[in-house]
Amino acid sequence: MAPSTLSIRPALRADIPMLLDLYEHLIPGDERPSLDEAAKVLERFLCYDGSAIFLGETDGLLVSSCALVVVPNLTRGARPYGLVENVVTHRDYRQRGFGKEILDAASDAAWDAGCYKIMLMTGSKKPDTQAFYLRAGFEQSKTGFQKRCIPVREES
Incomplete structure (x- = not known):
């Protein structure tokens, strides 16, 4: 069987229902917004x-x-920076390189937007997850902190 290829594009309003379905593979049982709220x-x-x-x-x-998210910035010569969030691959399609491909597309878009850096955080303590981000070209060179109004999700 030939390997599947990944077609990557930006999300449109019509994609919201299937995107919300995919997020179930990121945070099972998470509260789901209405379609109108998600569109807004x-x-x-x-x-x-x-x-x-x-x-x-x-x-x-x-x-x-x-x-x-490309964030406007007044340092680094007013170059923006990128924040990457909600990285997810359907559990039946993992270990095929699709996660790295989607991160590469986001990285390319950040560079095209003039970002001087891209950051992401993971709450996962799983060595496989952390190794995935390292293989995708991210380095663990900062210390992250957060303040939350909802509890941290439990890892499964």
């Missing part, structure tokens, strides 16, 4: 120039995604 969030999200939710499709299915 996507609209606000896209107000940040260069930002996108990238979708990876293969075999006619949405199997991978990540969000890139």
Whole structure:
């Protein structure tokens, strides 16, 4: 069987239902917004120039995604920086390189938007997850802190 190829593109409003389905593979049982609420969030999200939710499709299915937010910045010569969040691959399609491909697409978009760096954080303590981000070209060179109003999700 030939390896599947991943087609990557930015999310559109019509993609919201299947994107919300895919997020079930990121945070099982997470509270799901209404379609109207999700559409409003996507609209606000896209107000940040260069930002996108990238979708990876293969075999006619949405199997991978990540969000890139390009944040305006007054340091580094006023070059923006990128934040990557909600990196997910459908559990039946993992270990095929799709996660790295979606992160590469987000990285390329960040560089095209003039970002001087891209950051992501993971709450996972799993060595496989951390190794995945290292293989995708990210380095563990900063210390992250967070303040939350909802509890940290349990790892499964």
